Amino acid sequence: MKTQSPRALLGKLFGASAKGIAIENSLLTGYAKVGGKDVCVIGTCNGTYIGNASALRLAAQVIECIERRPRTPIVMLVDSAGQEPNRADEMLGLASYFGHLLGCLELARRKGHRLITIATGKAVGGAFLCYGMFADRIYALESASVGLMPIAAMSAVTKIPAPVLQKLSKTMPSLEFGAKPFALLGGVEEVWPASGDLQARLAKAIATATVDDNRAALGKKRGGRKLALDIRNRVLAQSAK
Amino acid sequence: MTRGPLFHEQTARQRIAAVVDRGSFDELLPPPERLTSPYLAQLGIPVSFDDGVVIGRARIGGKKVYLAAQVGQFVGGAVGEIHGAKLTGLFKAAARDRVPCVLIVESGGVRLHEGSAGEIAIAETMRAIFECRALKVPTIAVIGTDIGAYGGIGILSTCCDFRVMTEHGRLGISGPIVIEKWMGKKAYDSSNRALVWKTSGGKTKYLLGDAEALVHDDAGAVREAIGKLLAKSSPVTLKNVKARQKDLEKRLKRFGKTGDPDDVWKGMGVRDVARASLASGPEFAAMAKAGRR
Numbered sequence A: 001m002k003t004q005s006p007r008a009l010l011g012k013l014f015g016a017s018a019k020g021i022a023i024e025n026s027l028l029t030g031y032a033k034v035g036g037k038d039v040c041v042i043g044t045c046n047g048t049y050i051g052n053a054s055a056l057r058l059a060a061q062v063i064e065c066i067e068r069r070p071r072t073p074i075v076m077l078v079d080s081a082g083q084e085p086n087r088a089d090e091m092l093g094l095a096s097y098f099g100h101l102l103g104c105l106e107l108a109r110r111k112g113h114r115l116i117t118i119a120t121g122k123a124v125g126g127a128f129l130c131y132g133m134f135a136d137r138i139y140a141l142e143s144a145s146v147g148l149m150p151i152a153a154m155s156a157v158t159k160i161p162a163p164v165l166q167k168l169s170k171t172m173p174s175l176e177f178g179a180k181p182f183a184l185l186g187g188v189e190e191v192w193p194a195s196g197d198l199q200a201r202l203a204k205a206i207a208t209a210t211v212d213d214n215r216a217a218l219g220k221k222r223g224g225r226k227l228a229l230d231i232r233n234r235v236l237a238q239s240a241k
Numbered sequence B: 001m002t003r004g005p006l007f008h009e010q011t012a013r014q015r016i017a018a019v020v021d022r023g024s025f026d027e028l029l030p031p032p033e034r035l036t037s038p039y040l041a042q043l044g045i046p047v048s049f050d051d052g053v054v055i056g057r058a059r060i061g062g063k064k065v066y067l068a069a070q071v072g073q074f075v076g077g078a079v080g081e082i083h084g085a086k087l088t089g090l091f092k093a094a095a096r097d098r099v100p101c102v103l104i105v106e107s108g109g110v111r112l113h114e115g116s117a118g119e120i121a122i123a124e125t126m127r128a129i130f131e132c133r134a135l136k137v138p139t140i141a142v143i144g145t146d147i148g149a150y151g152g153i154g155i156l157s158t159c160c161d162f163r164v165m166t167e168h169g170r171l172g173i174s175g176p177i178v179i180e181k182w183m184g185k186k187a188y189d190s191s192n193r194a195l196v197w198k199t200s201g202g203k204t205k206y207l208l209g210d211a212e213a214l215v216h217d218d219a220g221a222v223r224e225a226i227g228k229l230l231a232k233s234s235p236v237t238l239k240n241v242k243a244r245q246k247d248l249e250k251r252l253k254r255f256g257k258t259g260d261p262d263d264v265w266k267g268m269g270v271r272d273v274a275r276a277s278l279a280s281g282p283e284f285a286a287m288a289k290a291g292r293r
Helices: A006-020 A052-068 A087-091 A094-110 A125-129 A151-158 A162-169 A179-184 A198-208 A215-222 A228-240 B012-019 B038-043 B081-097 B116-134 B151-159 B176-183 B193-200 B202-208 B219-229 B238-255 B261-267 B273-278 B281-292
Strands: A021-024 A027-034 A037-044 A047-050 A074-083 A115-124 A137-141 A145-147 A190-192 B026-028 B053-060 B063-070 B101-105 B139-143 B162-166 B213-215
Touching: A006 A021, A006 A027, A006 A074, A006 A198, A027 A052, A027 A074, A027 A198, A037 A047, A037 A052, A037 A198, A047 A052, A047 A125, A052 A094, A052 B238, A074 A094, A074 A125, A087 B176, A087 B193, A094 A115, A094 B116, A094 B151, A094 B238, A115 A125, A115 A198, A125 B116, A125 B151, A137 A179, A137 A198, A145 A179, A145 B116, A151 A162, A162 B038, A179 A190, A179 A215, A190 A198, A215 A228, A215 B116, A228 B026, A228 B081, A228 B116, B012 B053, B012 B063, B012 B101, B012 B219, B053 B081, B053 B219, B063 B081, B081 B101, B081 B116, B101 B151, B116 B139, B116 B151, B139 B151, B139 B219, B162 B202, B162 B219, B176 B193, B193 B202, B193 B261, B202 B213, B202 B261, B202 B281, B213 B219, B213 B281, B238 B261, B261 B273, B273 B281
Parallel strands: A037 A074, A047 A074, A074 A115, A115 A137, A115 A145, A137 A190, B063 B101, B101 B139, B139 B162, B162 B213
Antiparallel strands: A021 A027, A027 A037, B026 B053, B053 B063
16 A cells, blocks of 8 residues: 655644644654644654654653643554664663653543544554553554564564464454454454545544543454453452452 | 572462462462463463463552462463453452552563454553552562563553562563564674673662662562552652653663663762672662762
């Protein structure tokens, strides 16, 4: 499929108001409008890696939004190939920088900001876990690469032949890579076709979001992740005795 | 002085038994329930009746706790669907009952054989941890083995109020072998154990302020450190996140240009790097403190 420029995609999502979003070192920060209402935008583009400095930049934007624009919804766009694979970043505490970004987002949630994620490109590994997967509701463009890793990579690490994984993925969507199988697991609320009216979809997503984590229930209902909710509930039931 | 086995040499169940008040552990979803991974079964890989994590409730110093210990010997303590759901349930129970939750970490992150299910489970557990924190229910990660806390579990560990580490513990996201594969041996020689531990080990994490305690490689010492933290919490407030933002900015400004962990050690008050390398965790902490004066 044709890859579109980050600017073109922002235009589709936010119309003319997208000019309020800065793109710097493949990081997105700023404010725009959805359905006539203000939103804060943080995110990544061009499949960039997220390192310490990037995580801090996004965190600063979240803090600014909490302080200056109370209760403004925060839209998180994800197009990142992963955490920065770099020893210096690891040494200075990459995990802690990510944990801090999550803490900022949690504070925003508690203070009444709705958090919406759209996986627009690559949404894999630590780069998805460190902000996008922490939203109230998560959406993905049909073309987005969502999941743990493609089967070829899984095969290379686990030494299980790719055809075996391929065959199993037909009945176990968890092993398959992409927005649709991820939605079957409940990890994505809804997959959006690239051709549709993204502004209207985003406005509806913001209006309907709630803070409950519905992913395990969705995964069970959709049949892609059958065990998670029941196991969790068993722990809750046994521990109540 | 006689000591028991080293903490990093113990199994998950031994660690729990040694950390909690004698006989107080009550396991939830214990092995007789035989909750095993359907993914591993399909792949012809051995399964485990606890799916690599032991969870339950106990007392530490008379105080009620919820407690989990990951089993490093079982697929590297990696998180699959069941393993992750047990953790999510445990932290949710902790929030519901307002009882502190301790996670004895030993995990490389998501269990690749189960694909994205483990990844989502980690994200769900993070949400449950923050449920606890919003209620000022303490959450504590104990990181004391070389398998350590990596990948999504590395990130998850930083979501807890506090981290207790030993010098054997490692905390990070990408491990040395992965980075070497991506960036080359020149960028990160994964066979250089001193470099690996100075990059992600407990001593460096403690110096930087990412672990609240650095204790002896001993269950008694871990138990004592947990006991001290059970009455505390680190709430997610605007004041706290702003202070953390400043601290992390300062760290990056100060050490962002160097790749040399010795510069970090010296900058954080360690005067004699060679001697500090051989020091025990508590000795090391004392040396750094003295150096900063």
